[in-house]
Amino acid sequence: MTWTVDKQIALTATQAVEAIQSGQLKAAEYAATLLARAQALANLNALTVLDVEGALAAARRIDALGASERARLPLAGLPIVVKDNINTRGLQTSAATPALEGFMPARHAPSVQRLVDAGAILLGKANMHELAFGITSTNLSPAAGPVRNPYDCERIPGGSSGGTAAAIAARIAPAGLGTDTGGSTRIPAALCG
Template sequence: MTWTVDEQLALTATEAVAAIQSGRIKAADYMATLLARAAALSSLNALTTLDLDGALAAAQRIDALPPEAKARLPLAGLPIVVKDNINTAGLQTSAGTPALEGFVPQTNAPSVQRLLDAGAIVLGKANMHELAFGITSTNFATHAGPVRNPYDPTLIPGGSSGGTAAAIAARIAPAGLG
């Protein structure tokens, strides 16, 4: 089956994993669609970091697994976004503040590691309210800028995890940590 972009973007997290595990969709194709969506909607400021190469390589590794190995991964190929105050090895974790800009942790937070061990793939880091001290995700402290509501960019998504919420609502990723 050939999936249209609209069909791919409409997949829920559960549907995406089932399609990847069954071989009805390639994880790399799905990831490429979501990465393109993220780039096209960059004006939402939902993400602080997009891991183009790493996410595609991880998706290709999932595609290379035999079906029985994919079946043992409950989140096989699931693209996720991770709030920028949760450590991700090899990706900047700034917590939305200039004081941590350039900080790249060597290890993953336990929550991220458990998701990766289950087959999830970090697509990117989600914008947030600086140091999570606020409820708007209006962040002027970093290059990312304030998070925009994907349904009305003149509004805010709210919460300190607004980037995660906006990325999921805009169908940049089907799931995330906030």
């Protein structure tokens, strides 16, 4: 099968993992496609950090595994984004506020570690309402800026997990990890599909 860009970005998370585990699609090719899409859609301001080198290196490691090794990883090669208030080793976790700019956690949050251990590939950190203190993702912090709805850039994506929802809806990543204390994932799911 020829994997055009359109076919790759249309993949669901389960379809992507199935294609990578079966060897039909290379994880590095898929990650490169999504990283390029993230760069092309930078105007959405969905991400605070894009880890091009780290994501491609992780994808190449998945591709280097044998079929039986990939089969033991339930998320082998699945690119994800993680909300910027969840710790990620080696990537800034700023909670989209200038007060935490430059904070580099020494280890992944347990939820992120479990995803990585299962073969997921971290593309980057998703923008959010500053300190998750709001439901619009209209971040006025110069460190992050407002997240835009991928269907209408004049509208909000909603929630404090708006960057995660915008990245998934815009097909920058097939899956992501957010947090929800007051509608932070439910509101963007409703506004971004």
